[in-house]
Structures are given as structure tokens and as C-alpha cells.
Amino acid sequence: MxxxxxxxxxxxxxxxxxxxxxxxxxxxxxxxxxxxxxxxxxxxxxxxxxxxxxxxxxxxxxxxxxxxxxxxxxxxxxxxxxxxxxxxLTTNHTYFNREPHHYEHFETHVRPALVAQAAAGHPVRLWSAGCSSGEEVWTLMMVLLGADRHKGAEVSRQNVVALASDLADHAVSAAQTGRYPLDAMDAVPEALCKLWCTRESDTLSIGSELRKLVRFRQLNLLRAWPFEGQFDVIFCRNVMIYFDDPTKERLVLRLAQQLRPGGFLYIGHSERVSGEASALIRCVGPTVYQKPGGRS
Ligand SMILES: C[S@@+](CC[C@H](N)C(=O)[O-])C[C@H]1O[C@@H](n2cnc3c(N)ncnc32)[C@H](O)[C@@H]1O
Structure with missing residues (x-):
């Protein structure tokens, strides 16, 4: 034995x-x-x-x-x-600014074009697929709004929407509540946290500029997805680690298909893109993939 x-x-x-x-x-x-x-x-x-x-x-x-x-x-x-x-039976472990190199990549290589896209009146769509209790989507949205209050508020008035979805209802509710212990955001740059969150006695609460940008949904990634539009950015991190290889390959293919040309997919550090999706997206950084076309 x-x-x-x-x-x-x-x-x-x-x-x-x-x-x-x-x-x-x-x-x-x-x-x-x-x-x-x-x-x-x-x-x-x-x-x-x-x-x-x-x-x-x-x-x-x-x-x-x-x-x-x-x-x-x-x-x-x-x-x-x-x-x-x-x-x-799901594992919902997550935290703010997890795998910070993804947010750094997003800030440097993706955010400027998205801000310009929004300013030009074009929709910007992001998805945290397997968002758990929301730390991932809130970190992403803080980075998107950035460290300048005026410019960030301007972005939040544009046609920018993030979808945050998870299989587990209890996780989606926690994400939507958007309240966390004071030390939960220790790893988030202080300037972002101060600008976009508010302190309420012993908790930090996500501010209204971020909240109005995010839609929450209970969604099983293995089933049909109730939307047709494509995304500029998809974060699907530390979700596929629990799946077998054929399930991983099917999911990553669907995620790649759901990206708009030029869009980016971020996956967890121990996850890989394999199978048919490899023909649709190319690796542009550690566990960061881009669909060719659109902007460079
Ligand atoms: C470990 S958490 C990762 C959270 C976040 N993405 C991160 O990297 O910190 C994995 C999440 O995937 C969700 N999940 C697992 N299987 C799923 C499925 N089939 N459809 C949607 N979500 C799923 C779980 O409920 C859990 O909240």
C-alpha cells in the first residue's frame, strides 16, 4: 500500500x-x-x-x-x-496581488491601450473566470484605474465592464460584498488601495468607482457561457489545476476563442496552454498569452 x-x-x-x-x-x-x-x-x-x-x-x-x-x-x-x-468541494484560496508579475505585465503592456480604447468610446471587457472571493478582479480593476484619481475616475466613467464569475455561490457573494480584513490588501500598492478602497472600522471596503465596473455571476466554466462578446483580457488562474488534461485543453481552447484579436489570457503559474488552443494564442510572458491580431 x-x-x-x-x-x-x-x-x-x-x-x-x-x-x-x-x-x-x-x-x-x-x-x-x-x-x-x-x-x-x-x-x-x-x-x-x-x-x-x-x-x-x-x-x-x-x-x-x-x-x-x-x-x-x-x-x-x-x-x-x-x-x-x-x-x-471547491478550493477557494486566493489573495490580493497574487502572482504580481501578471498585474505588472497588465499595467505595462495592456493597460495603456485599454485606457486609450475606453477614451475613444470603445468598450473594454475583462473577465476574472474562477474569481473566488474577488481579490483577483478587485486587484485588476485597481491597477486598471491606476494611481491618478482624476484619470482613474475618467476611466471608470467609460464603457468598461469586468465579469467576475465562479462556480461557487458563496465565493461570488463574498466577491460582490467587497469587504476584506484590513491586512488583506497589504500586498497591493498603498497608493491604489488608498484611492480606490475605503476603511470602515476594521475592514477595507471596495470603493464605488470599482464596484460599478464589475458584474458578478455564478457560472460553471464547463457549461455554456451566457454571453457572445469577446474579452480584451481574461484572467483564469489556479482554476485548471484541479482539472484533468482533456478538461484543461477544452477550457483553454474556449477561453482562447473568447478573446478578441489582440486580447490577453493570464493563467496560473503551474498551468499550461496545450492542445488546439496553442494554435490560437502565443506565449508573450510567463503564463501570459496573446491572441494575434488587433493591437500589438
Ligand atoms: C483556487 S481558486 C483561484 C481564485 C483566483 N483565480 C486566484 O488565482 O487567486 C479556484 C476557483 O475556481 C473555481 N472553480 C473550480 N471549478 C470551477 C468550474 N468548473 N467553473 C467555475 N469555477 C470553478 C472554484 O470555485 C474556486 O473559487
């Missing part, structure tokens, strides 16, 4: 120490893992048996079930509960 397998194995067929297989069995974990893969593309390997238990046990209890198998049976005809179950 591998080290990982022995770590989760427990006497009498239990897969979580101290939890009877009558309540939570390997078969239950396999059902969970199949469901989350089919619906969200997320791969849960055997080492996640304990994690799945701890994330779902409160839902099992709150819905007055004792055995996971009974709870899972219920999900077959309760779509809302199934959606909550999948959301509970």
Missing part, C-alpha cells in the same frame, strides 16, 4: 479514522468524486477522501441525514442541493 493510501486507511474498511464505513464508505467517496468530476471537472484523488468528508459532513447533518449514501441519493433529484455540494 502506498504511503498516501495507508494515511487514509483505517481499521475495518473505514476511510476516515473514527468514522464508521456505515456512515461514510469508499463507495460514497467514489460517488462524490464521480459527481464533482462530471459536473465541475474537478479531480478528487484518494487522498481527498478525508477532505470530502469534512467539507460535506455539515451538509449531511444539516439536511437531517446520518449516512452519506442517503444524502447522495437525495442529490439525484435535488439540483439546488447538488450545486451546494459541488460548491462545498
Amino acid at each position: 502506498s504511503e498516501a493510501a495507508s494515511a487514509i486507511a483505517a481499521p475495518h474498511g473505514a476511510i476516515v479514522p473514527g468514522v464508521s464505513p456505515q456512515l461514510y464508505s469508499r463507495n460514497d467517496f467514489e460517488r462524490i468524486s464521480r459527481m464533482v468530476h462530471e459536473e465541475a471537472g474537478i479531480v478528487l484523488n484518494d487522498r481527498k477522501a478525508m477532505l470530502a468528508y469534512s467539507r460535506l459532513a455539515p451538509l449531511v447533518r444539516d439536511n437531517a441525514f446520518t449516512r452519506f449514501s442517503d444524502y447522495l441519493d437525495r442529490l439525484t433529484n435535488d439540483t439546488a442541493l447538488r450545486t451546494r455540494t459541488i460548491a462545498a
